[in-house]
Amino acid sequence: MTLLEVQGLTKSFGGVTAIADLGFDVPEGQVYSVIGPNGAGKTTLFNMLSGIYHPDEGSIHFQGREIIGLQPHKMAAMGLSRTFQNLQMFFNMSVLDNVMVGCHLRTGSGLFSAALRLPGVVREEREARRLAREALSFCDLERFVDQRADALPYGVLKRLEIARALAVGPKLLLMDEPAAGLNDTETAEMQRLIRCICERGITVLLVEHNMGLVMRVSDRILVLDYGTRLAEGTPLEIQNDRRVIEAYLGGEVQYAV
Amino acid sequence: MKRLRGLFLLTLLVVILPLLFPDNYYVTVVAVSAALHAILAVGLNLLMGYAGLISLGHAAFFGIGAYTSGIVTTRFGLDPWSAMAAGMLLTGTIAFVMARPILRLKGHYLAMATLGLGIIVQIVLVQTEELTGGPDGLGGIPPLSLFGWEVDSDLRWYMLMSAVMLLVVWLALNIIDSRSGRALRALHGSEVAAEMMGIDTTVTKTGVFVVAALSASLAGSLFAHQQAFISPDSFNFFFSIELVTMVVLGGMASTFGAVFGAFVLTFLPELLVIFEDYEVMIFGAILMLMMIFLPQGLFVGLRDLLRRLLQQQRAPAPAPVVPAGEDKHDAA
Structure with a gap:
């Protein structure tokens, strides 16, 4: 199809x-x-x-x-998500928060319920955190969870962008030069990651x-x-x-x- | 709960201060206006520090809130609490309508547009004399009372203003630590990436603009009832700049930084009075030195410094020397 x-x-x-x-x-x-x-x-x-x-x-x-x-x-x-050729990370946020932004569409609380921290918000936060951790571990990034994005090396950031894009839950993932600037080992890892994404049913x-x-x-x-x-x-x-x-x-x- | 540790500390401080110094001028007068400024700065910080949208006209919303409360209570005889709600409704509506055209702009252009908004509101306040009293100001604004508890002494104002400040801090912390808060920070980090993550950036910007305006309006209403008299001068361009300075000085994207900035900028001029003629000059020099040596903001800078010192104390034995960043690269 x-x-x-x-x-x-x-x-x-x-x-x-x-x-x-x-x-x-x-x-x-x-x-x-x-x-x-x-x-x-x-x-x-x-x-x-x-x-x-x-x-x-x-x-x-x-x-x-x-x-x-x-x-x-x-x-x-x-269901369309993408990564960027020149990194578009949220450098002002932690690794986990970056990927949690990707969960934006899979949660739905608004500004006012968040301000009052209604019980639904707390539950939703937990769910978003779980989804984000799942995406991070899929991209082999668990050990960076609590670090700030601006403290990470380039190769990790490349994978972080992918984790964030996957957290959206896409059907189609557009990847703009994911291997640019990576060394041979990192490129081999990237290749494996791309195949794994495809095997999950994501085009x-x-x-x-x-x-x-x-x-x-x-x-x-x-x-x-x-x-x-x-x-x-x-x-x-x-x-x-x-x-x-x-x-x-x-x-x-x-x-x- | 770790998340609200800072808020508990602040609450403790607010409760202890008047117990230690019950009749002190700095507690019952200066701290009240510092708390008022903190309400304004925390709201503005959501917009500036977190969402990365500058506003040089924030005093406008403060003024609209104050004047709505003043006019509605003195001329139409409404009770202060309804007046406060009316002020927030009006301010929220104006902010909502203005948000779409204004927040399309970025950087310097956004600064210019918000500056314009502030000046327009200032002119309206001066020119609509029949309603606002014009440059002579508006007096006779009734005091607040809460279920029969008259807020009529300095100490009671201290209690009310501090309570509202703590409430606003709590609301702000909740917002930041949520889906909406992450959307704000994402907007600051990369607008295009935020959109690709499914964030409607127009709605998000409008939302934070309205929230910041609402907190300013709330502060304005409290100010009007506390002062009993208001004039356009309290809501001019210079006050907008002062609010921006509070946020930047305390530390952008830190709610307690905004509170800290508000307190420092309120107390410092009071303490510098002893220098008489040189007061303003010394004040300016202190601001410059702070920004040079603590560019990330006073609160954030001092907090990080304190953390480092504590860590050194806990681990007195020198750690094995590892070149910075080495373990990081291994992990990559």
Whole structure:
């Protein structure tokens, strides 16, 4: 079944066309990667998918519903969550609180019941804390629970963003360069984590520059070039696609798969 | 309960002070206005310290509350408690209506817009003379009474104002330590990430703006009844700045920091009176030194310092020398 359906998507900034008439389908339960050289429009695409930018033309259907024009928080409520290329942590909060923010939609108390700390609020806090700890342990972050986010090393923060996004309880997780800046060990851990997320039934849409990771982790790959679709297929198909090798990789490349 | 330890300490202090110094000027007069300032600062801190939204016009809401209480009780003969509720209703409504256009702005632009709001309210208070008494002020505001208990002495005002301050601190602590409080802090940390976590940032901003305005209005009503006379000067731009200074000086994003800041900024000028002509200069110098040496705020800075000292005392034997951050990287 198709979870996300993109058709005729176009976005330009001033005179520069970042995305031009782009279409693709993301099947449910898979890891679907988007690759392409810098400036190919990957992040622009992500920002449109998560409601931060509005496309000039085209349509984006999530679970059969048009989502263009919805505010990001409405999209989150529909089951779409994301991480960011440049970390967007809440550095002013503890690790646990960061992930508890992710539980916002799974709890519902308002400002006034919170101010009076009604019994329901206390119960809800306990539940949010449980959900957050679960997401943290899934990402192997339990030992950082009480630390402040701004005291953590980069690799941990990358996983913390994922834990926070998972706490939302998404059906589709958009990951923007999760392995950027990670060393080999951390990248291997990230690969395992992405597969684990997928095995939980969460569809992953991945943008990543680390080709080794993309080839190992993806079920399907979309190659972008100048905002248009250059190729789409399984990792094996992409690796053997002549257009991809020529236009994007500039020659024959042997992957260490 | 660990969560409310600070509140218990503050309550203890509030109860003990008048027992130790029953007729002291600083307790029965200065501390009352410090408690009033604390109510204002705690509310403003929710907006500034936690949600990261600056307001240079907070005195406006204080003024609307005070004048509603003053006008409604003197001209329409309503009882003070209903007047207080009316003030909060009016202030809340104004804040709610203003929130949407104002809170779209960020940083300096938000500062300018709130500054404008403060100045407009100030002008309205001066110009609508038939209602507010204009620059001459509004007098004859009746005192408060609580089930027959007249709040007519300094000591009784101390009790009432302190009780309201403790209540406001309790409410603020509850808000911060909840889903809504996390939404506020998230907004400060990263607005775009907050949205992606499902937080309706417009609703959250409006909510905290209204809550901050309501606490200012409550303080305004209390002020009007305590003073019996109010004039527009009490609600001008400079008072807004003073409130911001209290929050920043005490320590942003710390409720007790805001209380502390309010007390320091209320007591300091009183204590500096002995320097006569140099009072204001010394006051300014102290503020500058505090911000240079304790940039995270007086309360937060001193608390962390105290914690470090206590830790050193508990563990006198030098710990094995580990370069800072090493264990952290191992864990990563």
